[in-house]
């Protein structure tokens with residue numbers, strides 16, 4: 001019996017053999033719910049098994065959002081007109097290379113990521129992550145998602161920086177660096193250990209949050225994971241447009257930031273924002289290198305002046 005209404009009688013009353021019928025009944029019985037809440041409640045009521053409903057929903061959400069977001073980048077790669085915005089315009093990934101990557105990513109999704117997805121609901125229940133309708137306020141969800149972006153970025157910066165050390169790079173992170181000029185699909189092309197470790201930033205930070213606050217809704221997690229997937233795919237797209245997000249939010253990393261990481265192998269370790277690399281002087285690329293050298297030169301000159 002689903003806990004979506006926290007009311008077993010209501011679930012029994014609105015449930016039918018079809019999803020559409022369940023949705024219709026919910027719309028009649030609970031007119032105050034918004035459209036998204038009605039679809040959500042109908043899904044859990046119709047499935048009548050919360051573990052299966054959450055597992056299947058997250059698996060489909062991941063597959064659909066990831067490949068749906070990769071598709072436009074794959075199409076753009078086939079059209080020469082867009083080369084003017086390509087960060088490494090001479091390095092266009094071949095269809096063969098993209099298909100190889102697609103196969104590897106699909107295999108990893110089914111083998112590595114399927115297990116945590118199926119055990120997700122029991123963990124949510126233990127932690128007190130709610131699936132009930134109505135959803136929390138938009139303001140609350142927005143603030144939580146903003147916090148997750150900041151926390152994930154911090155985790156990613158340090159985890160990714162660690163992965164560039166000796167053995168960690170050689171045996172784990174090297175796989176992701178197969179592509180010096182990344183493309184959308186390559187976002188999740190990584191060693192399973194890397195997927196699990198860096199993936200902790202996406203799933204583990206909300207878990208720590210709910211352990212601390214005792215409150216989090218599963219719908220907030222769905223929106224967060226969708227936005228995080230968009231961020232990951234877009235930062236690997238290899239394209240920087242005049243209307244890209246980093247043009248309006250200068251602290252947003254975007255493709256320009258991560259492309260330099262793949263191109264030069266060192267620096268620009270963060271995922272969403274530029275502040276960690278800026279503050280800890282790990283920015284990548286020739287411009288950042290020049291600025292670093294200038295700074296070091298000035299420092300040395302000032303020190304020499306002080307001595308004389």
Ligand SMILES: [Zn+2]
Pocket residue numbers: 160164173177261265
């Ligand atoms: Zn790296």
Ligand SMILES: [Zn+2]
Pocket residue numbers: 176182187236258262
């Ligand atoms: Zn990457």
